[in-house]
Amino acid sequence: MLVVEGLTVRYGPIVAVRAASIRIAAGEMVALIGPNGAGKTSLIGGVMGLVGATGRVAFDGRDVARLSTEDRVRLGMTVTPEGRRVFAGLTVGENLRLGAAIRADRRGVADDTERYLTMFPVLKERLGQLAGTLSGGEQQMLAIARSLMSRPRLLILDEPSLGLAPRIVARIFAHVAELKATGLTLLVVEQNIMQALAVADRAYMIASGEIRHEGPAAALRADPHLVDMYIGG
Amino acid sequence: MAAPVSPSPPVSPSPAATADLAATPRRHLPPVARALLGGLVVAAPVVLIGILILAFAPGYQVRVAYAGFVNLILVVALQVFMGNSNIGSFGHSAFVGLGAYGVAILATPLAAKKLSIPNAPFGLADIALDPTLAAILALAVVFVVAVVSGLVICRLAGIAASIVTLSFLIIVHGAFIHYTDLFKGAQAFFGIPTVVGLPGAIAAAVAVIVVARLFKDSAAGVQLRASADDILAARAFAVDVRRLRFVAWVISALIAASAGILYAYFMGTVIARAFYFQQVFLTLAMLIMGGMRTVSGAVVGTAILTIGLELIRSLENGPTILGVQLPEMLGLSGLTLGAVIVLGMALKPNGIMGRLELDEILARWLARPGAR
């Protein structure tokens, strides 16, 4: 579904991502793991068109490198951004509404709203509350639900565990597993490698802007040299 | 020989270049001397133009040139504040007016003064001071006004501050127009002793350019520019942004007031209208065209627009070109100024000079590999 070849992201003279290539097949969940500053978010930025990048990005066989971010979202690529970025001044309900902005089918939107409010009951409780007053974990769930409202074909989660307590992180990843079970294609970017590898099918390891390793998640998890690769970066 | 420790452009330190002081003087001078030298280099073309005009130009053009020098001083004042703090100011023309009216009120001989402001408060109608003393007192008054206004303006976030400078302009102009006992209202205040000529203006311009450079390269100037780019980082280094802005405001106010004083002492007449929006548009356009970030920008922008506008003004009056009478086109000069501002911001927001001063460009050119 997603093919990225030779993606390079530069900020002036600094190369944040160097010739990265990843592939995600429909229905897969792929983890992109790496330490802080490895270039994970820049890579996502390049894939989504948020930052300037060179290289090939194809979604469903179609070259999207020239499309604006908004157009890529309309094709079905959705990002739940790092740090959640819920619309703090708007209510939970309004956030969800904006998530569905690209959809024209009101019936479908209503159904999906109901579905995700059931999946994340705490959001139903707080439907009229300002998103900025939610706790970190609740905001993460809102951000994910908001992304789901656009009926994405590919959902990219950028560091969903960031700043959250372990218990909450476990819950979030339980939801991620749920979503995977529904057949959604997922790319999860994470520093928390254990949680990510526990749920993913395959994983890429990135360090200093380069993809260093790729393989089935289970194998990677069992690999005693994982820590070396991770820190050796 | 001390190791080079300056923020000048990276130069390959080959022994030949290092040994030759004359080729790259800047690497071995302390910052103050470097700024001083830089200021003089920037001022050099100004002096040159001034001398040429004194030597060759007819009387009318001397007047135009003088006005150009007055504008230059004001534009340099704007550069000191806007170029370092990154906050737009519409209020400096108020200081020009305060300086001009200050000397008008204090220095005009009694006979002429009684015709203008016979009912002046504080017995001002009965005194006529020596022009130099009047200038000093006027600057003192401007200093007080600058301090008071600065205390309000420098605590505000950037945009709010700009808007308040606009209010400041309107407030001061309002005082000029309506406090007729002191300022003679909307009418011309004449009879001011005409004690300054073009040489004086040139000298003042040089002095002001050097001061602007010294401020820009001083610790205060550098810190202020850094904080304009990232205020949080600056505060983490205990840089008090407000205080620095305040200092820039007061210094630039005094420079602007000097422009007004020079204006009054040459024209012999001042009128409130001259220190209002027309002047603001003109000087902002000059600064934007030349480049806000450098003192050289102020010089270049003023030079180009002074000449350009003279040409356009002759068109505005409907001249006869090649036997064809062109119609009067009021608003053409204003249109040009506006276009300069819009196009400048869209195409070259850092102006013609960009980020480098004239002397810095010269230094790089002299130090390029293979130059010696």
Add this chain to the structure above:
Amino acid sequence: MDYLVQQIVNALAFGAEYALLALGLALVFSIMGLVNFAHGEIIAIAGYAVFFAVGLGLGSPIAAVLVAVAMGPIVAVAFERVAFRPVRNAPPTTGLLTAFGVSIVVQNLLTLFVSPRPRAVSVFGPLNQTVFVGPYAISSLQVIELAVTLVAIAGLVVFLNRSLLGLAIRAAARDFATVRLMGIRANRVIATAFALSGLLAGIVTVFMLARRGSVEPDFGAAPVIKAFVACVLGGFGSLAGAAVGGLMLGILDVAILVALPQKYGGLRDAITFLIVGGVLVWRPQGLLGRTVELGDKEI
């Protein structure tokens, strides 16, 4: 008592006008950080449009209102497309100076191609009559202004809270990038905000033409400066602040007019601004502004 009631209505009417102008400015500033100095020129162009329409035979006040209210958004969006888009991502000072430049260009174009002198526009005359509310005689125009302003603000509130684009505008005020991640096109959001701002300006144009009976190149300049000061007073960037600031400024304006002896009448603006300056010393972030500590996480 009659005088008092008239002045209260006067204050509210001016407050309403400043509030509408300030809201227009705040809409644009809150999502783009652009201080639209050319807002006054939207009013001027709309005013001249009415002038030309009347000259071409348009006689009814209603039609003239439609002309003004339609021209506002058109001009605003045109300004955005032509002058502001190139500097969209530039620092705020650049945008401010660009808008300033646009303002100068437009005023001079109007001077050059129409006339530097005021042109009479009397089509709104019928709006300006004396009516009696109870025993008090007040101007019908001011009553209409108040009513229209309330409706306009209510409409704006509904739009911002119910419609998708309205929500997007509110969200964009804090986080434009994430709005784009929803697939909502940035250009659409910005154009909508400009159109709304132009619509409000168009409404104010009608009021001003009705009051003055003429239009000239710097028609919109003075009220817009007041509107800016109102925004700063209320808290720059906040819509509620703009409305409150506008209302407060209108009240202050009229209060000073009433309190000031005739011979100092010209100092009115100066004194108003001085008082605002005083308020800002006490509260630099404005009446409704939040003190955001730099580095604060979003609430």
